[in-house]
Amino acid sequence: MSATAESTMSPATADLYKDYVVPNYGRYPVCLVRGEGSWVWDDRGNKYLDYFPGWGCNLLGHCPPAVVEAVQQQVATLIHVPNSWHTEAQGLWAKMLSERSFGGKAFFCNSGTEANEAAIKLVRLHTPEDRYKIITFTGGFHGRTLGATSATAQPKYHQGLGPLVPGFSYAPFGDLDAVRELIDDETAGIMVEPIQGEGGVRLAPEGFLQGLREIADEHGLLLVFDEVQAGCGRTGDWFAYQTMGVTPDVITLAKSLCGGVAGGAMLTTAEIAPSLRPGMHAATFGGNPLAARAGIATIETIEREGLLERAKQIGKRFEQRLAPLVDELPHVKEFRHCGVMIGIELLVEGAPVVAECMKRGLLINCTQGTVIRLLPAMNLSDAECDEGCEILIEVLRNLAS
Numbered sequence: 001m002s003a004t005a006e007s008t009m010s011p012a013t014a015d016l017y018k019d020y021v022v023p024n025y026g027r028y029p030v031c032l033v034r035g036e037g038s039w040v041w042d043d044r045g046n047k048y049l050d051y052f053p054g055w056g057c058n059l060l061g062h063c064p065p066a067v068v069e070a071v072q073q074q075v076a077t078l079i080h081v082p083n084s085w086h087t088e089a090q091g092l093w094a095k096m097l098s099e100r101s102f103g104g105k106a107f108f109c110n111s112g113t114e115a116n117e118a119a120i121k122l123v124r125l126h127t128p129e130d131r132y133k134i135i136t137f138t139g140g141f142h143g144r145t146l147g148a149t150s151a152t153a154q155p156k157y158h159q160g161l162g163p164l165v166p167g168f169s170y171a172p173f174g175d176l177d178a179v180r181e182l183i184d185d186e187t188a189g190i191m192v193e194p195i196q197g198e199g200g201v202r203l204a205p206e207g208f209l210q211g212l213r214e215i216a217d218e219h220g221l222l223l224v225f226d227e228v229q230a231g232c233g234r235t236g237d238w239f240a241y242q243t244m245g246v247t248p249d250v251i252t253l254a255k256s257l258c259g260g261v262a263g264g265a266m267l268t269t270a271e272i273a274p275s276l277r278p279g280m281h282a283a284t285f286g287g288n289p290l291a292a293r294a295g296i297a298t299i300e301t302i303e304r305e306g307l308l309e310r311a312k313q314i315g316k317r318f319e320q321r322l323a324p325l326v327d328e329l330p331h332v333k334e335f336r337h338c339g340v341m342i343g344i345e346l347l348v349e350g351a352p353v354v355a356e357c358m359k360r361g362l363l364i365n366c367t368q369g370t371v372i373r374l375l376p377a378m379n380l381s382d383a384e385c386d387e388g389c390e391i392l393i394e395v396l397r398n399l400a401s
C-alpha cells in the first residue's frame with residue numbers, strides 16, 4: 001500500500017520547494033495530490049488513512065461533497081466582494097452561528113490568528129481606555145501574528161521576535177490563584193483554550209473555566225475562549241464551551257469552520273459587539289462568499305448527518321481501543337480525549353511513532369515532543385477507526401521491544 005516516505009516524492013516538486021519556497025516549515029517528503037473522506041493519495045499512488053486531516057481543518061474529511069458543491073456553485077457566480085457590500089451568504093452564516101452559540105454576532109476573518117487579533121482588539125476597545133492587559137496560559141497556543149504570538153505563553157515561539165506586544169501576562173493552565181494575583185487596575189481580559197490543542201490535548205481541569213468566569217465577572221473583564229481547534233463540532237457539541245458548561249463573552253473560530261476552506265470568525269454578544277466600531281478593524285477577505293457558502297454547507301452537513309453525536313461515538317471508540325495501552329505499555333503515560341480531539345501522552349519521543357505510522361499508511365501528529373495527537377474527521381467509520389488504531393497500537397507496542 002505505501003512505500004517508505006523517502007521514496008515517494010517527485011524530485012521535481014522537491015526542487016521547486018528547495019529553490020523557491022521559504023523554508024519555515026518542516027515538511028514530510030511526500031507530495032499529496034488527492035483526498036476523499038479520511039483518505040489521501042500521494043503523487044506515487046500511495047494511499048494513507050488520515051487521522052490528522054488538514055491539521056484539524058478537515059473535520060468532515062477531505063473534499064466533503066456538500067462543501068465542494070457549494071463552493072463550485074459560488075465560485076462561478078461571485079468569488080469575492082469586500083465588506084463594503086452585503087451578501088446574503090455572510091448574513092445567513094452569521095445567523096446560523098449565532099443560533100448555535102450564545103445568540104450574539106459574528107466578525108469574519110480568514111484564520112485563527114486573525115480571529116484572536118480581533119478578540120484582543122475587542123477586549124481593549126470594550127474596557128475603559130486605561131485597561132489593556134490580557135491574561136493567558138502556559139501551554140496555550142493562539143497563532144502566529146505578533147499579537148497572538150505575544151498571547152501564546154510558550155517561550156520557544158518568542159525567540160528572537162522581541163519586543164513582543166505589551167500587556168500579556170501568563171498564568172499556569174488551571175491555576176486560579178495565579179490569575180487572581182496577576183489582575184490589576186489595567187487588566188481587561190482573560191483568553192484561554194478550553195481544551196489546549198497544540199499544548200497537548202489538555203482539557204481545562206474541573207472548575208477552572210467556571211472559576212475564570214467568576215473572576216472575569218467580579219473584575220469586569222472579558223472572557224475569551226479560543227476555540228480555533230476545539231470548536232465547530234469537534235467535541236461533539238457545536239462549541240467546546242457548551243461541552244465544558246461555561247459561557248464566555250467571546251469565542252474565536254477557524255480551522256474546521258468552513259469544512260477545509262479558509263475562514264475564521266469571532267463571535268461575541270450583541271451588547272459587546274458594537275465596541276468593535278466602524279474603522280477599528282477589518283479583514284479584506286473576511287466572510288467572503290466562498291467561505292460563507294462553505295461555512296453554511298459545513299453546518300448543514302453536520303446537522304443532516306447527525307455528526308455531533310457521531311463525534312462523541314467515534315471518540316468513545318478511540319478511547320476503548322487506545323486507553324488500555326496506558327496500563328499495558330510502560331511508555332504510554334495518559335490517554336486524553338474530548339470527542340474527536342485525542343491525545344496520547346508518551347514517556348518517550350513521539351516523532352518515531354509518527355514516522356513508522358506513515359510508513360504503514362497512517363497519518364498522525366505529535367505535539368510538544370511526546371503527545372501523539374489525533375484530530376480525525378467526525379464522519380470516520382467504525383472500520384476506519386479500527387484499521388488505524390490497529391496500526392497505531394502495533395507501532396506503540398513495537399516501541400517497547
Ligand SMILES: *Cc1c(COP(=O)(O)O)cnc(C)c1O
Nearest residue numbers: 111112113141142143197228229
Ligand atoms: C491553529 C490555532 C490557532 C491559529 O490558527 P491559524 O489559522 O493558523 O492562524 C489559534 N488558536 C488555536 C487554539 C489553534 O489551534
